[in-house]
Amino acid sequence: MYSEVFGATFFGLSAFLVRVETDVGSGLPCFEMSGFLTNEVKESKERVKVAVKNSGYELRPQRIVINYSPADLRKRGTGLDLPTAMGVLAANGITQNRDFGNTVFIGELGFDGSVRGVRGCLACLMEAKKKGFKTAVVPLDNLSECHYVKDLNIYPVTDLKEAVEIFSGETLPAPPVYEKKVFEDNIDELPDFIDIKGQDDVKRATLTAAAGMHNILYIGSPGSGKSMFAKRIPSILPPLSYEEQMELTKIYSAAGKLRDVQGLLSKRPFRSPGQNITEPALLGGGNSPDPGEITLASKGVLFLDELTQYKMHVIEALRQPLEDKKITVARNMYTITYPADFMLVGAINPCKCGFYPDRGRCRCSDIDIERYFGRISGPMLDRFDIRIYTAPVTFADMFSNKADENVIKDTADETEEIFSFTSDKMREKVCMAHEIQLKRFKGSGRRFNSEMTESEVKEYCHLKDNEINFLEAVFKRFRLTARGCNKILKTARTVADLAGSSDIKKSHIAVAVGFRNDEHISKASGG
Amino acid sequence: MQKTKNPESKMQTICDDKDRIYDYMLAMVPGVGDVTISALMDAFGSAKEVFKANEKQLSDVNGISKKKCSEIIRTKNAEEEIRQKISRWNRDGIKAVFIHEQAYPKQLRNLADAPFAFFYKGSLPIGAAPTVAIVGSRACTEYGKNVAFSFGKRLALEGVQIISGMAAGADVYGHKGALSAGGYTAGVLGCGVDICYPRTNFNVYMEMQKTGGIMSEVIPGTAPAPGLFPRRNRLIAALSDAVIITEARLKSGSLITADQALEQGKDVFAVPGRIGDPLSMGCIELIRQGAYPLTCVDDILSSEAVKRKIKPCNSEAYKGQDSSDHSTDDENVYAKKVLKTLTDIPKNINRIMYEASLGYEVTAQSLLELELHGMLRSVSAGLYVRAEVAV
Ligand SMILES: [Zn+2]
Numbered sequence: 001m002y003s004e005v006f007g008a009t010f011f012g013l014s015a016f017l018v019r020v021e022t023d024v025g026s027g028l029p030c031f032e033m034s035g036f037l038t039n040e041v042k043e044s045k046e047r048v049k050v051a052v053k054n055s056g057y058e059l060r061p062q063r064i065v066i067n068y069s070p071a072d073l074r075k076r077g078t079g080l081d082l083p084t085a086m087g088v089l090a091a092n093g094i095t096q097n098r099d100f101g102n103t104v105f106i107g108e109l110g111f112d113g114s115v116r117g118v119r120g121c122l123a124c125l126m127e128a129k130k131k132g133f134k135t136a137v138v139p140l141d142n143l144s145e146c147h148y149v150k151d152l153n154i155y156p157v158t159d160l161k162e163a164v165e166i167f168s169g170e171t172l173p174a175p176p177v178y179e180k181k182v183f184e185d186n187i188d189e190l191p192d193f194i195d196i197k198g199q200d201d202v203k204r205a206t207l208t209a210a211a212g213m214h215n216i217l218y219i220g221s222p223g224s225g226k227s228m229f230a231k232r233i234p235s236i237l238p239p240l241s242y243e244e245q246m247e248l249t250k251i252y253s254a255a256g257k258l259r260d261v262q263g264l265l266s267k268r269p270f271r272s273p274g275q276n277i278t279e280p281a282l283l284g285g286g287n288s289p290d291p292g293e294i295t296l297a298s299k300g301v302l303f304l305d306e307l308t309q310y311k312m313h314v315i316e317a318l319r320q321p322l323e324d325k326k327i328t329v330a331r332n333m334y335t336i337t338y339p340a341d342f343m344l345v346g347a348i349n350p351c352k353c354g355f356y357p358d359r360g361r362c363r364c365s366d367i368d369i370e371r372y373f374g375r376i377s378g379p380m381l382d383r384f385d386i387r388i389y390t391a392p393v394t395f396a397d398m399f400s401n402k403a404d405e406n407v408i409k410d411t412a413d414e415t416e417e418i419f420s421f422t423s424d425k426m427r428e429k430v431c432m433a434h435e436i437q438l439k440r441f442k443g444s445g446r447r448f449n450s451e452m453t454e455s456e457v458k459e460y461c462h463l464k465d466n467e468i469n470f471l472e473a474v475f476k477r478f479r480l481t482a483r484g485c486n487k488i489l490k491t492a493r494t495v496a497d498l499a500g501s502s503d504i505k506k507s508h509i510a511v512a513v514g515f516r517n518d519e520h521i522s523k524a525s526g527g
Numbered sequence: 528m529q530k531t532k533n534p535e536s537k538m539q540t541i542c543d544d545k546d547r548i549y550d551y552m553l554a555m556v557p558g559v560g561d562v563t564i565s566a567l568m569d570a571f572g573s574a575k576e577v578f579k580a581n582e583k584q585l586s587d588v589n590g591i592s593k594k595k596c597s598e599i600i601r602t603k604n605a606e607e608e609i610r611q612k613i614s615r616w617n618r619d620g621i622k623a624v625f626i627h628e629q630a631y632p633k634q635l636r637n638l639a640d641a642p643f644a645f646f647y648k649g650s651l652p653i654g655a656a657p658t659v660a661i662v663g664s665r666a667c668t669e670y671g672k673n674v675a676f677s678f679g680k681r682l683a684l685e686g687v688q689i690i691s692g693m694a695a696g697a698d699v700y701g702h703k704g705a706l707s708a709g710g711y712t713a714g715v716l717g718c719g720v721d722i723c724y725p726r727t728n729f730n731v732y733m734e735m736q737k738t739g740g741i742m743s744e745v746i747p748g749t750a751p752a753p754g755l756f757p758r759r760n761r762l763i764a765a766l767s768d769a770v771i772i773t774e775a776r777l778k779s780g781s782l783i784t785a786d787q788a789l790e791q792g793k794d795v796f797a798v799p800g801r802i803g804d805p806l807s808m809g810c811i812e813l814i815r816q817g818a819y820p821l822t823c824v825d826d827i828l829s830s831e832a833v834k835r836k837i838k839p840c841n842s843e844a845y846k847g848q849d850s851s852d853h854s855t856d857d858e859n860v861y862a863k864k865v866l867k868t869l870t871d872i873p874k875n876i877n878r879i880m881y882e883a884s885l886g887y888e889v890t891a892q893s894l895l896e897l898e899l900h901g902m903l904r905s906v907s908a909g910l911y912v913r914a915e916v917a918v
Contacts, residue, residue, distance in 0.1 A: 201876045201909070204887060357873060357910060359668040359806055366665075366695040367725050389909035391875050473899050499888070506858075507888035510895040514876065517909060 001025075003090035006104045007083030008128055009075045010120035012289055012336035013254055015127040017104065018080060019069045022087035027063035033084075035068030038076040047078075047109045048085045055113035055160040057094055064088060074333070076288070079118035082107035082137065085160055095167040103135040104128040105163070106142070113160045117141025119256040122249055125149045135172065137163050144263050145253050147178045148246065190235035190267070192423040196228055203229075203421040205388040205515050210236050210426070211433035212449035212494030215322070215344040215383055217307075219517075220390030221354045226347035227272075229390070230303045233345060234268040235423040237300070238431045244299050251298060251339070255291050269300030269342075275309040279317055285329035289336045292329075294321055297342035307348045308375045315380060318344065322383050325451075346384060348376075358392075382483065385450055385491050386515045433497045449493045454486060461489040461504055470506050478518050488512045548606070549574035550625045551613050554644035555746055556602045559595055564643040566590050568627070578603045620648050620736065621720055621747050634658075634765050637791070642744035642762070646720050649740035652713050652766055657836035658688040659827060660763045661704075662784050663697025663773030663798075664806055669904075669912045670871040671774035671806065672700040674798055677916040678771060679704025681824040683712065686838060690715060690766050692759060693741070697773040697781075699728050706734050707901075713740040715763050717755035719747040757783055764788035768832040771821060772797045775809025782809050785818065794832050796821035824918045858896065861885055865893040866913070869903055873910030 005020045031045050052059060066084060068075055083105040089095055106124055107115040121142035128136060129152050138146050140156040147154055153175040157163045166172060193203060202218070206229050209216035218226040240248065245264040252258045252265055273282060273293045284292030294302055304310060321327040321340040328337045351369045355362035364372070373381070381387070419425065437448050440460060446452065452460065463471065475485055489504070491512035496504045553564055553574040570588045571577045577585075577599070585596045602609070616622075623646045624630045633654045635641050645651075652658055659682055661675050679689050679701040689705035691698040693714030705712035714735055718724050720743045723732040735741055744762060745755060760783055764770055770788040772795065775781035785795050797818040800807025814820050819830070827833055861883075868874065868882040880890040894911055897903045904914050 198877065200887070357669070357906060359666060359671075360804060363666045365725075366727050370727060389875070391877075391909070474895065477899050495888075507892040510892035511888055513895055514891045514909070 001091045001093060003087050003100075005083045005087040005090060005100045006128075006133070007080045008104050008106055008124035009077050009079055010123045010254060011074070011076070011334070012338060013123055013250055013291070015120060015123040016070075016073060017128060017131055017133075018075055018083070020080070020083045020087045021067045021069070022084075022091040023065045024062050024088070024091045025065075029061040029063060031064045031066075033066045033068070035071050036074050037068060038074060040078055041068070041075050041080055044078065044081045044084055044109070047081055047111065048088065050111045051081070051109040051113045051160055052085055052088060054111060055164075057089060057092075057164075059088070059092060062092075064091075077118060077120065078108035078116075079106045079120070079124065081109040082115060082139075082160070082163065085109060086163065089164060095164055100167075102133055103137065104133050105137045107137070107139040107157070107163075109160060115139045115157050115159055115163065120250075120254040121146055122149070122246075122253040125152060125154075126246075126250070128152065135175075137166065142253075143178070145249050145258055148249075148264055190423070191228075191232050192235060193232050193426060194422040196225060196232070196421075199225065199390060200421060201514075202388050202390050203426070204511075205386050206233060207236065207421070207426050207429060208491065208494050208498060208511075208515065209233075209343070209345075209386050210430045211498050212385075212437070212491065213343055213447075214385035214450045214491060214494065215346075216386040216388065217346040217348065217381070217384035218388060218390050219348050219350050221350060221356075221358070221392050224390040224392045226390050227303070227305055230272075230301065230305075230345045230347060231270060232423060233301050233343070234270050236426040236430050237268050237343075238427065238434055240266060240268060240299060247339070248299055251291055251295055255296060257296065267300075269297050270303065271297040271301070271342075272303040272305060275306060277310070277314065279314050280329075282314055283317055283321065283327050283329065283340075284336070284338050285331060289329060289331070289334050291338045292327070294318070294327060294340040294342055295338040298339050300342060301345050302342045303345045303347070305347045307346045308372065312375060312377075316377060319380060319383065344383065348373075350389070382487070385487050387517045388515055389517065429498055432500075433494065436497045449490050449497070452490055452493075457486050457489050457493075461493050463504055467504060467506055467509060471509055474509070474513055478513075480518060484516070484518050488516055488518075491515055546573070546575045547625075548610060548613065549578050550644065551623065552602050552606065552609055553577060554623070554625070555609060556595075556598050558598050561640055561643050563590055563595060568643075573627075616721075616747055619721060622647055624651065632766060634767075635762065638761065638765050640761075644746075645742060645744055646747055647740050647742035648720050649713075649736040649738075650711075651740055651742065652688045652690065652711065655836065656686065656688050656711070657833045658690055658767045659833065660690045660767035660770040660784075660788070661697065661701030661773065662691055662760075662763065662770065662781050663701075664775055664779060664781060664809075665694050665696040665698075667696040667700075667774045668804075668806055669873050669906045669910070670800075670916075671697050671798075672904075672906075673871050673912060673914070673916045674918070675700035675773045676704040676707075676914075677918045678773075678821075678824060678827075679706075679710075679712070680708045680915065681918055682827060683708035683710025685824070685828060686710070687827075687833065688712065688739075690763055692716070692756075692763055693724075693728055693732065693735075695725050695727060699731055701771075701773075702731050702735060702739075706731065706738065709738065711739045713742060713766070715759055715766065716741060716743040716751075717745075717759040718751035719743060719745055719749040721747045722750065724751045756780065760784040761787045761791075764791050764793055767793060768836065769794040769796060769827060769830055771827070772810055772813060772818070774798065774800060774806045775813075776805055777808050777812060779809055782813070785813055794819060794830050796827060796830075822918075858892070861889050862893040862896055865890060866897055866902060869911060869913040871912050871916060873906050873912050875910050879911065 001024055003022045007018045007020055008015050009018055086105050106121055108118050110116055117139045122145045125136055125146050126149055129149055135153045137155045137157055140158050143156045155166050155175055210233055220226050245266055248265045271293050280286035282293050284295055325341045326337055327340045350356040351364040352372045353362050353364055356364055492504050492508045495508040495511045566588055567577050582596055585591055623644050626643050632651055661679055663671055675697040683689055683705035689701055689712040691701045702712045712735055720741045723729050764787045770793055772781050772785050788795050795818040797810035797813040799820045800810055864883040868879050876890055880887055898905055902914055903911050905911050
């Protein structure tokens with residue numbers, strides 16, 4: 001007898017439907033599978049046979065031939081176990097209702113007949129919906145990521161028997177209804193900038209970085225709080241939109257990293273891979289085409305602590321995806337493009353011993369410092385629009401809340417509004433700046449000041465005469481390159497946006513120059 | 528570019544004097560040092576005669592081993608090659624002066640181990656002009672940099688030539704100070720004069736060739752090596768009438784320079800630093816041993832060695848910064864407030880805005896404008912100090 005069942009598998013972030021055609025007949029007992037399968041799929045033979053038996057279905061010795069189509073696409077993953085088993089059972093007439101044309105089955109089988117969660121479930125279901133399927137049978141493990149797919153009847157199952165029973169009657173039972181969790185913006189669970197005392201300049205630089213999605217490099221001694229700043233960046237980025245959450249969940253689903261998440265991913269990622277990370281692990285690819293850290297950091301932060309400790313070719317490989325906001329991984333078997341839309345946050349000691357500029361402790365010569373920075377290439381350092389030094393926290397900073405208040409009070413009466421750096425307040429500012437940029441770049445494909453092209457810099461960073469003269473003086477004094485000048489203008493645009501100013505003023509340029517530390521860095525990197 | 532009034536200009540190139548090629552050759556014999564050269568010159572009278580001598584005559588000279596002998600002969604055979612090398616040097620502006628020549632700095636002749644050849648780019652210091660060396664720790668504090676810069680500048684304005692080693696830290700700031708005043712400043716290197724070491728000082732290296740000089744006793748092309756630097760220090764001391772030590776740790780290279788200066792009978796001035804700061808301990812130790820504490824530029828100018836060479840001149844040169852800018856009055860007020868907060872102790876912008884009672888953006892703007900006008904320096908690590916110490 002013959003049956004036709006649908007499964008789905010995925011490749012990169014895109015999924016496709018697989019037609020599983022099973023024929024059982026008399027002949028020498030065997031189990032044959034064809035249709036461009038990876039080993040994972042070929043191995044399902046044993047799992048399916050044992051799972052079917054242990055679920056209590058007795059099959060007579062028979063010749064089973066299964067074909068998976070379309071034949072030209074490589075099928076991977078263990079998610080085809082369930083449709084294969086259903087196909088075999090249907091071909092044996094074990095299920096009553098054999099009209100599976102509208103249903104897609106996804107799940108891995110255990111020997112005991114249990115149905116286990118798989119990677120890429122969300123992408124598969126979204127594809128099924130697009131192709132007009134009405135029903136899906138999925139592992140209960142994957143439910144949280146799946147029931148956000150609208151207009152699809154979803155039947156979660158824990159074992160093969162349950163799946164078979166759904167199809168035992170004339171008609172399908174009504175699908176269980178799940179209360180869909182409202183996706184929350186749980187900023188409260190994130191570490192808050194309020195925990196960091198003092199260092200207002202670093203907070204301001206961080207705020208500016210988040211507001212224009214500029215890459216930021218923290219330079220400072222051990223204990224000066226570099227990673228504290230980095231870890232707090234997700235708390236000031238705007239909440240993820242529903243689409244962004246779906247996108248992100250799809251990525252994590254494909255990478256098999258959704259274990260602890262209930263529902264969609266609502267938090268912006270903060271990825272900090274260790275210093276011995278390999279290029280495939282960072283960029284994606286390898287033997288199986290999994291997304292790398294830069295893709296997992298999409299919509300969030302990729303934090304590289306102690307930048308000089310990474311293998312330099314690995315760091316250099318970040319340059320292209322930083323420009324493109326995506327990464328194409330090509331191996332002889334495949335070519336996949338993943339999103340890589342992240343904010344790069346780096347941290348680095350100021351010198352080899354870590355104590356510069358404290359000359360009481362640091363004996364590094366200028367050459368030592370140059371050599372230390374020189375481990376990172378000039379073009380790579382250039383990718384950081386903002387390079388800010390983090391001064392070690394002083395005793396007064398740690399124990400005096402009063403000092404902070406004083407700063408705010410004293411500065412306020414002269415020139416600027418009071419601003420206290422809590423994650424809440426900072427996030428408000430960032431959201432406001434993002435909105436301004438959204439309007440500015442509408443229809444251009446760009447979203448943030450940091451992404452501006454050269455011609456867009458000319459258009460949106462228009463300066464008045466006074467400011468042009470000022471910038472020219474800076475240009476000459478610091479021997480800037482045209483590229484460095486553009487970077488300063490981009491950051492100055494963000495500083496002006498944060499200040500709610502449509503014009504870029506001298507002070508905005510000055511702040512951007514201060515955030516760039518061009519002279520010191522280019523000197524240090526020998527460029 | 529070279530000022531014609533310098534007496535050595537006549538003898539600068541081998542084209543002027545055919546026999547100078549032998550001086551060059553003698554200086555370049557591998558393994559033959561200044562002591563041996565001195566013995567050879569005593570025996571034969573001139574470099575030309577040295578190369579005319581046969582093996583027997585050479586080995587009769589005291590201290591000439593067989594090996595040295597064959598090196599001299601090998602050098603003789605390489606004459607054409609050396610000629611080409613020298614014309615390349617001449618083309619690159621590298622000159623040499625030899626100990627028996629009139630242009631050879633008199634101050635160096637007093638050294639027991641005076642170099643036979645002295646290579647340089649730019650010009651040599653003038654012996655009749657007051658000359659002060661500024662040396663100090665390479666890994667110095669911002670205070671040390673400011674002190675070196677300020678003394679370099681103020682002394683240069685008084686017509687004092689500034690000598691140092693072009694090393695990172697105090698050395699280069701002394702040079703920079705002199706350059707900023709348009710004065711003569713010379714860097715005595717431990718490597719060939721054609722090599723900019725450290726590379727970070729390239730701008731200063733180029734500038735000094737225009738208005739001052741780069742000099743060395745080692746043959747051009749010689750790479751920097753640890754052993755060369757202490758020997759170089761004796762030349763710095765010899766070329767100077769007085770030596771300023773800005774900052775030094777105990778047992779540091781700067782103290783060796785101080786010792787050599789004292790041996791040569793030069794005045795040594797040490798900047799009294801803060802107690803407890805390791806970078807001050809060397810200077811404090813020097814003062815304890817009898818060095819002059821240096822507190823202002825007059826300490827130097829009124830010292831006997833310097834005073835007798837000073838011509839009453841440039842004193843009007845110390846003038847304030849002209850401000851040909853387009854700042855509004857408000858901006859000037861803010862800049863003044865910011866400037867008032869600056870000292871030699873590096874401060875970051877948080878501290879400065881707090882002390883000046885100004886907002887962040889205004890403070891950032893003021894700092895940048897002050898920096899553009901040379902009134903402050905932003906030292907690495909986002910910290911600011913005033914550009915000069917009042918000395
Ligand atoms: Zn250090």
